[in-house]
Amino acid sequence: MIHFIKRLAMMIPLMLVISLLAFALVRLAPGGPFSGERSFANEQILKELEARYHLDKPVLVQYGYFLRDLLRGDLGMSMKYRNHTVNDIVRQGLPVSMALGFSAFVFAMSTGITLGVITAWKKGDLTGDLLALLALLFICVPSMVLGPILILIFAVYIPLFPTSFFHTPWHAVLPVLTLGVYYSGKISRLVSEGIQDALASDFIRTARAKGVSPILLLFRHALPMGILPVVSYSGPLLADLLTGSFVVENLFQIPGLGTFLVNSSLNRDHTMIVGLVLIYSTLIIFFNIVVDSLYAVLDPRIRSSR
Amino acid sequence: MSKIRGRADIFNLRIPGGSGLPCIWMVWVCVLFAAMGCRPGPEGRRADLVIANSVEPESLDPVFITGQADARVVESLFEGLLRIDPESAAPVPGLAASWTVSEDSRVYTFSLRPGIRWSDGRPITAMDFEKSWKRALDPANAARYAGLMFAIEGAEAFHTRRDEKAESGPGFRALDDQTFEVRLVEPRSYFLHLLTMPIFAATPAHAILESPIRWILEEDVPVSGAYCLEWWRLNDSIRVRRNPLYWDNENTRSEVVDFLPISNPSTALNLYLMGDVDVIWDKDLVPTHVVDELMGRDDFHQFDYLGTYFLRFNTTLKPFDDPRVRRALSLAIDRERITLRITRAGEKPAATFVPSGTHGYDFGRTPVIHNPSRARQLLAEAGYPDGKGFPPVEYYFNGASSGPASNHQKIAVELQAMWKEHLNIQVKLKKNEWKVFLVDQESLNYQVSRSSWIGDYNDANTFLEIFTSSESNNRTGWKNSQFDALIDQANRTLDGDARESLLRQAEFILLEEAPIAPVYFYKGTHMFDANRVHGIHFNILDRHPVRAVSVSPGH
Numbered sequence: 001m002i003h004f005i006k007r008l009a010m011m012i013p014l015m016l017v018i019s020l021l022a023f024a025l026v027r028l029a030p031g032g033p034f035s036g037e038r039s040f041a042n043e044q045i046l047k048e049l050e051a052r053y054h055l056d057k058p059v060l061v062q063y064g065y066f067l068r069d070l071l072r073g074d075l076g077m078s079m080k081y082r083n084h085t086v087n088d089i090v091r092q093g094l095p096v097s098m099a100l101g102f103s104a105f106v107f108a109m110s111t112g113i114t115l116g117v118i119t120a121w122k123k124g125d126l127t128g129d130l131l132a133l134l135a136l137l138f139i140c141v142p143s144m145v146l147g148p149i150l151i152l153i154f155a156v157y158i159p160l161f162p163t164s165f166f167h168t169p170w171h172a173v174l175p176v177l178t179l180g181v182y183y184s185g186k187i188s189r190l191v192s193e194g195i196q197d198a199l200a201s202d203f204i205r206t207a208r209a210k211g212v213s214p215i216l217l218l219f220r221h222a223l224p225m226g227i228l229p230v231v232s233y234s235g236p237l238l239a240d241l242l243t244g245s246f247v248v249e250n251l252f253q254i255p256g257l258g259t260f261l262v263n264s265s266l267n268r269d270h271t272m273i274v275g276l277v278l279i280y281s282t283l284i285i286f287f288n289i290v291v292d293s294l295y296a297v298l299d300p301r302i303r304s305s306r
Numbered sequence: 307m308s309k310i311r312g313r314a315d316i317f318n319l320r321i322p323g324g325s326g327l328p329c330i331w332m333v334w335v336c337v338l339f340a341a342m343g344c345r346p347g348p349e350g351r352r353a354d355l356v357i358a359n360s361v362e363p364e365s366l367d368p369v370f371i372t373g374q375a376d377a378r379v380v381e382s383l384f385e386g387l388l389r390i391d392p393e394s395a396a397p398v399p400g401l402a403a404s405w406t407v408s409e410d411s412r413v414y415t416f417s418l419r420p421g422i423r424w425s426d427g428r429p430i431t432a433m434d435f436e437k438s439w440k441r442a443l444d445p446a447n448a449a450r451y452a453g454l455m456f457a458i459e460g461a462e463a464f465h466t467r468r469d470e471k472a473e474s475g476p477g478f479r480a481l482d483d484q485t486f487e488v489r490l491v492e493p494r495s496y497f498l499h500l501l502t503m504p505i506f507a508a509t510p511a512h513a514i515l516e517s518p519i520r521w522i523l524e525e526d527v528p529v530s531g532a533y534c535l536e537w538w539r540l541n542d543s544i545r546v547r548r549n550p551l552y553w554d555n556e557n558t559r560s561e562v563v564d565f566l567p568i569s570n571p572s573t574a575l576n577l578y579l580m581g582d583v584d585v586i587w588d589k590d591l592v593p594t595h596v597v598d599e600l601m602g603r604d605d606f607h608q609f610d611y612l613g614t615y616f617l618r619f620n621t622t623l624k625p626f627d628d629p630r631v632r633r634a635l636s637l638a639i640d641r642e643r644i645t646l647r648i649t650r651a652g653e654k655p656a657a658t659f660v661p662s663g664t665h666g667y668d669f670g671r672t673p674v675i676h677n678p679s680r681a682r683q684l685l686a687e688a689g690y691p692d693g694k695g696f697p698p699v700e701y702y703f704n705g706a707s708s709g710p711a712s713n714h715q716k717i718a719v720e721l722q723a724m725w726k727e728h729l730n731i732q733v734k735l736k737k738n739e740w741k742v743f744l745v746d747q748e749s750l751n752y753q754v755s756r757s758s759w760i761g762d763y764n765d766a767n768t769f770l771e772i773f774t775s776s777e778s779n780n781r782t783g784w785k786n787s788q789f790d791a792l793i794d795q796a797n798r799t800l801d802g803d804a805r806e807s808l809l810r811q812a813e814f815i816l817l818e819e820a821p822i823a824p825v826y827f828y829k830g831t832h833m834f835d836a837n838r839v840h841g842i843h844f845n846i847l848d849r850h851p852v853r854a855v856s857v858s859p860g861h
Contacts, residue, residue, distance in 0.1 A: 031741030038372060038450045039748060039778035042466050049448040082365045083522050084540070092540050151576060163576040164568075165542065253566075253573050255541035268741050 007289045015282060022277040023063050026270050033079035033268040053079060053271070066274065075275035080267040086275035089260055094279065096166055097256035101242035103176045108183035108237065113227065115184065116191025120226070121218055123196065132192070138185025147178040147251040164253035175252045179245055183237055187230055194226030228299055235291030239284035353545060353564035355857050358574040360588035362541055362567035366522045368504040369442045369449045374760070374848070375588060377504055379544055379565050382852040384507035385531040387416050387435070387486070388498055392854035395764065395845035397498040401430060401508060401530060401553070402486070411493035411800055416486045424510055424528035425549045432480030437511035443476055451505045454762060457497055459489040492798045495805060499763040532558045532853035541567055559841055559856035578833055584857050585842070586833035594713070597651055605835045608652050609844035610663045612761035613828035614769065616656070620750050621821050622783035625697055629819050630688040635754070636823035637681035638728040639721060645826050648716045656824035660766045660813060663846050666802055667766035669813060678728040685729055693730030702736045703756035704743035714756055747781050757822070764847055766809045767797060773816055784821030
């Protein structure tokens, strides 16, 4: 527990470094937030506008202003969406991205583990091979191909689900599938390999010799071992799902943060880029710490080594 | 062994046959529904009119907006002294019932409609206009469209803080609650057209005072237009509802209207085909890969549009400081090939910069635009016979792998091939991302660059004016005092024919000197079923007041 809290505390300096890097990098990029197809009446007006966002000051001074506002929980005004603060946008987008990401996570986990177990169980016969092939297929088809195909089949030809937006659980089905399928394929492979490794180990051979039934062997003895790689993978997986939903958000017109994260860098929306990078990195680091700690709880070898 | 069993218990996978796995599935369904629970659903019924409206608006403040998608929403919320007629897009009385013009055509006196009110019940007075316009000109607000107001006396000086100490301020004032006076620098024949633009709209000073930046996001924001803002959900929808206090409320056709901020053309088409969207209202929302198929449909509409795709030459650098070189490159372009093979949506090759169909203006005879032998001759005269000795040149464009900007790359490749074929010159292509491209273009850090211009109002001046010497949108380094004088003179001339002839002379100089090479005129594109959706009339400005649009019930 103390270890967990210590690691959480370590997040603060890490976040500072990340925010400073993001802060400096966006200011290094060519093109400014206020360059547009239509010029301002004169240079002076642009300068005044930039001054309002402290862009006329040295980077470290700007960073000081940023930290001051951050302490008050204020990520600043968006430079592109001039009526909105970054907080406004995060408040609207984050719950959506989280809902999408978590749903896809649970889907990927449940489907992946089920598939992996059956693949390992049926290894050697046709079902096993077909399922292994299916998992491979899941990994190979990118979401920008799968998404439109799913829309075409299940929303346009057979109008079962809505094509876009994210209002009801029905709206979530196709996006969650599109986002989760790749990861379920990956998990399935991890699980089935893990179980097969476990099944080949000495203690299983002993158990088998003692006459334990094959089903019991699989679920009680091999699965808990086979699933450990999935646990360690689930940290980066969650992070991937929460941040990597840009394509899916775009395809299904889902009002999450992914779209803003990508567009903010195209728009040179400095405040938004830094704000979103900060939020995403907090989530990523936090989930990784949680999963690491969980792993320690589950695997006695790690626990005892501490 | 015991430890392993312990772990199995955590996973609750004790029963052989895998009944633990369905448990995980149950969890998934629960989490999914719980997650959905936090989301606001589409309250109530579907809107009466749903519009696929291109990208998310940057703002809904009439002073801040720049894009056409933003303007569609803003025009339904805020009205000015004049508004546009849905059929002709001509300026007609809005919040002003009538006006008088002084003899020298420099002073306009507007009488507001009696009894007009903000949606919160407060009366709309001439003072509101004075405050709204001052706010629009306030340099602190950095309105990109402030330049449209420079026809007004003192407006430019006020906006650029040139007369910090002057008492006078811009030349408009409320004479009393009902009367608003505007003094122009010079007579402007298109002044009434300007007044329909969002930047001239009445904005609620009383609400803005309370919340200067986020006022538009506050609840029940007072509006002067036909619709009130019900919600603005980023990347989801903007919903507006009939404003019962609008002066012309009885002619507002649809009760509730949704604007969907969609930037992916396929998404827009899907929603349209499924009946979730009534109108696709943006030329950028047409999926180019199926355009041939769409062109055969009855609900696919195309019309002339006030926009030109063109190239800018940097006239401050060799070899483009020589007009003969610029003309040669322009004459070598086979525009028809570009519109037929690449853009393919019925665009017209452009021989002039001002689009054909612009109000009160016609260039007359069509100039020759594709003449390779003349192009070679001009290049030889400039000292590069058969392209010999021509310095390395770069064509600069902004690119994207998908969407409307994906054509820029194809056009660039085509141009490169044409210049090689007809002039035997090597042109390198340089692609950059939009913001970088803009900065480079603005600072003349290019040789030849892709450009486009969309007219703000239906008059040739909205195009020609940008190449006057002092214009910040010029971006070519080209300065011509004769051109400047002609534009200036034309804008002071009220007689239509005399003015047209002056503008024609100006455009002639522009085409002869060729700091630009027009390529094609854009087409406006809509998708809607004309049997169901009524009140959309095609006009060259592609402006269609939402208040006039309705969808037949029963569909």
